Every structure is written in C-alpha cells, then in structure tokens.
Amino acid sequence: MNISHHFDDATLMAYASGSLPQGMALLVACHLHWCPHCRQRLAEAEAIGGALLAQIEPMSLKADALKSVMDRLDLEEEIPLPQIRPVQTATDLPAPLHHYLQTNLDHLPWKRLGYGVHHIDLNLKGPGATRLLKIAPGVSVPHHTHAGNELTLILRGSYTDEFGRFSAGDVADLDGEVKHQPIVDTDQDCICLIATDAPLKFTGLMGRLVQPFIGL
Known part of the structure; x- marks a missing residue:
C-alpha cells in the first residue's frame, strides 16, 4: 500500500494523549494499522508526552489515600466478561474497523444517502459523526468547509480534490479553514471512513438544502 497523505502533528498528539473523540480515535487507529510512518511519529509523540509528564510537579495526597485505594481493591464486584464472536478475516479492512464491524465492506x-452515495452511521458517542461513505464513480460530494475538524480515511478506491489524489490508506486531516469538493476519479466506488467533531458547512445552495436530511 502506497500511502502519500498522513495526519498532522496535532492529531497524533491528541491521539497519544487520549483526547480525541471516539470516532476520530477509531479512524486514527485504522490508519496506524496500515501506516508504519505514522506509527513511528506516534511513538515520538508518546515519548514527548512522557517527557512532559515527568516535568509536572507532584501533588501531595491525602493521608488516607493509600487506604482508600486498598479498600476499593478489596471490594468484590462481579464484572461480566465480554462475549467474543468469531469473525472471518477481511483483508480490505484495517483490524480496528474489522473488529467493530465484524464483516467486510461488501x-x-x-x-x-443521495444520488450515487450510500452510507452507514456507526453511531459512536461524542461530538460530530462517524460514518462509512460509499460514493459511485464520477460522483462528487457538494463543495463544503468545516465548522470543526474532519478526518477521512480511504478504504477502497480514490478521490481527487483541491489537495490532490487520495487512495486506499491515505488520510485527509482537515480543519475549518479548508474548502474542498472531493470527486471519485476512477470506475470503482470510493469507500471512506469519515469522522467529524462538528457538522460540515456546505457552501452551495444544493448542499445547504439537503444537509438537514443527510445529517452531515
């Protein structure tokens, strides 16, 4: 897999610190599954975070802090074990997404969702939305910008926008200053995992008219 587009440093730092919304964290984990370059950058971000934590001044604890922790450990609480379902290998999906979906893209x-566009809402908690989009060849998403941040991971196929061509494994890491209009540029459906922390802002009349119905 030839990956040309990666996350910016701020996204990887937020992932390393555990501050990303659930959907964005899932998307980052999926790209990391495929991308050794970003895995190396993540390791560097975690090392930086560890160094910063080491510089924080320690805080004093209450006199009974240790006893309080030990008392909680002594509490007997039955914790239900998760049910593990057997799954088939799906080579077209990164492991974190395959674990969540329990099936493959087909x-x-x-x-x-609209002409040439199908979707699946993953219904993850947190701000924004997390969806799979399947866009037919030659179809474009309405021209839009963002009220917040948008992460897009290409799972299959490709699209082209103002920032270049994005193929399987590539990620688009966009913020509110970006305006673009992706269009599928091959005869294959483009399937993407998209995570946002705020609604998109469609700039054209048609996009603004349909936005209440598509929930993006």
Whole structure:
C-alpha cells in the first residue's frame, strides 16, 4: 500500500494523549494499522508526552489515600466478561474497523444517502459523526468547509480534490479553514471512513438544502 497523505502533528498528539473523540480515535487507529510512518511519529509523540509528564510537579495526597485505594481493591464486584464472536478475516479492512464491524465492506447494510452515495452511521458517542461513505464513480460530494475538524480515511478506491489524489490508506486531516469538493476519479466506488467533531458547512445552495436530511 502506497500511502502519500498522513495526519498532522496535532492529531497524533491528541491521539497519544487520549483526547480525541471516539470516532476520530477509531479512524486514527485504522490508519496506524496500515501506516508504519505514522506509527513511528506516534511513538515520538508518546515519548514527548512522557517527557512532559515527568516535568509536572507532584501533588501531595491525602493521608488516607493509600487506604482508600486498598479498600476499593478489596471490594468484590462481579464484572461480566465480554462475549467474543468469531469473525472471518477481511483483508480490505484495517483490524480496528474489522473488529467493530465484524464483516467486510461488501456485506454491509448500505443505506442510500443521495444520488450515487450510500452510507452507514456507526453511531459512536461524542461530538460530530462517524460514518462509512460509499460514493459511485464520477460522483462528487457538494463543495463544503468545516465548522470543526474532519478526518477521512480511504478504504477502497480514490478521490481527487483541491489537495490532490487520495487512495486506499491515505488520510485527509482537515480543519475549518479548508474548502474542498472531493470527486471519485476512477470506475470503482470510493469507500471512506469519515469522522467529524462538528457538522460540515456546505457552501452551495444544493448542499445547504439537503444537509438537514443527510445529517452531515
């Protein structure tokens, strides 16, 4: 897999610190599964975070802090074990997403969102939305900018926008200052994992009219 587009440093630092919303954290984990370059950068970000933590002045604890912790450890609480379901290998998906979906891209219950566009809402907690989008060849997403941040990971196919060509494994890391209009540029459906922390801002009339119905 030839990956040309990666996360910016701020996104990897936020992932390393555990401050990303759930959907964005899932997307970052999926890209890391495929991208050794970003795994190395993440290791550097974690090392920086560890060094910063080491410089923080320690805080004094209450006199009974140790006893309080030990008392909690002594509490007997039955914790239900998770049910592990056997899954088939899906080579077209990164492991974190395959673990969540329990199937591959061709067996998902896609729902029609508009002309040439299908989607699946992953219904993850947190601000914004996390979805899979399947966009037909030659179809473009309405021209838009962002009220917050948008991460897009290409799972299959490719698209082209103002920032270049994005293929499987590539990630688009965009903020509110970016305006773009992706268009699928091959005869294959483009399937993307998209995570936002705020709604998109469509700049054209048609996009603004349909936005209340598509939930992006």
